[in-house]
Amino acid sequence: MDSLIWIGAANSLAGVVGLGWCIVYVMKLRRQTLDDSEMRARMQKAVIMNFAALGVSTLGLMMVVVGIFLG
Known part of the structure; x- marks a missing residue:
């Protein structure tokens, strides 16, 4: 179950990195005059990526919790 915890932590970290990318992307968009x-x-792309990052992070946290309960 240790591997499930580590894989879940990696997924959660990937989701947080994705959220950071969304923040930076939107900040750059707001500076532009479009x-x-x-x-x-362009904001629709950011919203889709935001939901995907939240989903990956949530699944990673679920994997961590399941790994802790079963371990």
């Missing part, structure tokens, strides 16, 4: 439709299209 029209409304272009800004919306």
